[in-house]
Every structure is written in C-alpha cells, then in structure tokens.
Amino acid sequence: MAGEKIITPPIKCQGIKTKLVPFIIENVQRDENGLWIEPFVGTGAVAFNIAPARALLCDKNRHIISFYQGIQNGIINSSTVRDFLEYHGSILEQRGGEYYLEMRSAFNQNYDPLYFLFLNRSDFNGMIRFNQKGEFNVPFCQKPHRFSKSYITKICNQVSRVSAAMSGRDWEFICCPWQNAFAGAAANDYIYLDPPYIGRDTSYVGEWSEEDAASLAGYAHQTPANVCLSMWKENQFRKNGHLFEYWSDFTWYEHSHYYHFGAKESNRHPMTEVLAIKR
Numbered sequence: 183m184a185g186e187k188i189i190t191p192p193i194k195c196q197g198i199k200t201k202l203v204p205f206i207i208e209n210v211q212r213d214e215n216g217l218w219i220e221p222f223v224g225t226g227a228v229a230f231n232i233a234p235a236r237a238l239l240c241d242k243n244r245h246i247i248s249f250y251q252g253i254q255n256g257i258i259n260s261s262t263v264r265d266f267l268e269y270h271g272s273i274l275e276q277r278g279g280e281y282y283l284e285m286r287s288a289f290n291q292n293y294d295p296l297y298f299l300f301l302n303r304s305d306f307n308g309m310i311r312f313n314q315k316g317e318f319n320v321p322f323c324q325k326p327h328r329f330s331k332s333y334i335t336k337i338c339n340q341v342s343r344v345s346a347a348m349s350g351r352d353w354e355f356i357c358c359p360w361q362n363a364f365a366g367a368a369a370n371d372y373i374y375l376d377p378p379y380i381g382r383d384t385s386y387v388g389e390w391s392e393e394d395a396a397s398l399a400g401y402a403h404q405t406p407a408n409v410c411l412s413m414w415k416e417n418q419f420r421k422n423g424h425l426f427e428y429w430s431d432f433t434w435y436e437h438s439h440y441y442h443f444g445a446k447e448s449n450r451h452p453m454t455e456v457l458a459i460k461r
C-alpha cells in the first residue's frame with residue numbers, strides 16, 4: 183500500500199478509522215500468512231488498507247455485512263450503485279426530507295443494502311443508529327441536492343476500489359457478536375480491535391458497557407493470536423480509565439489529533455489515540 187492513496191470506504195460511521203490508517207499500518211507487524219481478524223469491522227477502513235490475503239471481518243450490524251457481501255459477490259457494483267443513487271437521488275431532489283423518510287421506512291421493511299447506502303450517505307453526519315426495535319432512525323441531512331453527479335461518482339469510485347481490494351483475496355464477512363471472531367484464532371493470526379466507546383449507544387446492539395469492555399480485554403489477553411487495540415487515551419478534560427486499568431501491559435503507541443468545537447482556532451482540542459499492542 184506504500185505510496186498509494188488510502189482507500190475510503192463507501193459506508194460511513196461514527197469512529198471510522200480512515201485518518202488513523204497510516205498510523206495503524208506503521209505499527210502493525212504481522213505474519214502475512216496469518217489470518218487478519220476484525221471482530222468490529224465497521225466500515226472496513228482498516229481491513230481495506232491493510233489488504234491481508236486472508237481475513238475474517240465481523241460486525242453485529244448485519245446491514246454493513248450484507249453490503250460488503252453484496253460487493254464481494256458482484257451484486258453490488260459501481261453501475262448498480264450509480265443507477266440506484268441517480269434514480270432515488272433525483273426524487274430526493276424534488277421531494278426532500280419527505281422522500282428520505284419514505285426511503286427510511288422502506289429500508290426498515292426490506293433491509294436492502296442499497297437503501298442502506300442511500301440512507302447512510304444522505305443522513306445526518308453519516309451516522310448509523312437504530313432504535314430498540316432495530317429500525318434505522320437517523321434523521322435527514324437536510325440537503326435535498328445531496329446526490330449530485332460528483333457525489334455519486336465519488337461513491338461509485340469508492341465501491342470500485344473496495345471491490346478491487348477484495349478481489350482475489352480470501353475474505354469472509356460475517357454478522358456475529360464479537361466473541362465468535364476469537365474462536366480458533368491461532369498464534370500467527372492478528373486481531374485488530376476497534377470496539378465502541380464505553381457507555382455510548384451502539385444502536386440496536388445496545389450499550390457497550392464496562393462489563394463488555396472488561397470481557398473483551400479478557401479475551402484479548404487469553405487468545406494466542408497477536409492483538410492490537412485502537413482506543414482513545416485522553417483529551418484535556420478526561421482520561422480513559424478503562425485503558426489504564428485493563429491494557430497497560432500491552433505496548434502503547436500514541437497519536438494525537440485535533441478536533442473542533444467551533445470555527446475558532448482557540449477551540450481546537452487535542453485528543454490522544456492509542457494503539458495498544460500485545461508484544
């Protein structure tokens with residue numbers, strides 16, 4: 183991947199790791215023959231750029247998994263995506279938020295991965311969130327002209343690149359709870375962990391509790407496989423106590439980035455992210 187542009191996934195989510203990819207690649211040392219395992223694959227940003235020959239990519243969000251399985255088996259490709267987004271994007275342009283809600287209700291009945299893409303790329307902040315009944319409930323981004331020609335082309339190019347990244351590789355996308363991804367992991371395999379934030383709503387899968395986080399740390403310590411955990415460490419207001427309590431025996435690699443509270447330069451706040459790697 184050296185010298186190549188980073189692959190940006192066609193799906194967006196809170197906590198997407200595209201910006202951390204160079205930092206992750208720099209620090210992950212793995213056996214090329216081992217299996218790359220992600221129990222929380224999300225948008226796939228990390229796997230697509232690590233580009234392992236063999237991978238087990240899991241997530242509890244079945245819509246993400248069906249979307250990538252669709253690309254893998256060719257049912258979803260840049261041309262089906264273009265046709266779909268052009269057709270529904272032009273109706274959205276005429277009917278605005280009312281049509282977005284219609285698409286959202288339809289998706290909550292049909293679970294069609296192209297509807298999922300449409301919603302994910304025209305909802306508020308590219309969020310993924312479901313109510314307790316499992317219904318997608320993110321509001322509209324309030325931009326009826328969302329699916330411009332250039333935006334559709336950008337999404338289609340993202341689909342093509344992801345499809346090329348999968349092609350010829352032995353990758354399996356599975357919808358399952360994270361524990362299943364650890365089963366059978368061997369000493370030359372590599373597990374990359376990017377769990378939800380503790381206490382934050384993880385949509386229909388429920389909260390990611392302190393207990394879940396502690397249990398994950400237990401699995402990570404017990405597996406014979408190599409492990410790399412992505413987690414925030416601190417900002418000027420808070421420290422992540424869980425990281426200090428459960429992961430301090432792993433080797434930490436730190437990376438700071440800035441986030442904004444507003445337009446003013448003085449509102450820039452650094453956040454430190456850690457890769458905690460079992461050595």
Ligand SMILES: C[S@@+](CC[C@H](N)C(=O)[O-])C[C@H]1O[C@@H](n2cnc3c(N)ncnc32)[C@H](O)[C@@H]1O
Binds near residue numbers: 390
């Ligand atoms: C922080 S995101 C991963 C982001 C990913 N690394 C990326 O770059 O897009 C966490 C993911 O964990 C998934 N998740 C939450 N709870 C889960 C569970 N109990 N089992 C498996 N996956 C879960 C969510 O659906 C979400 O996609």
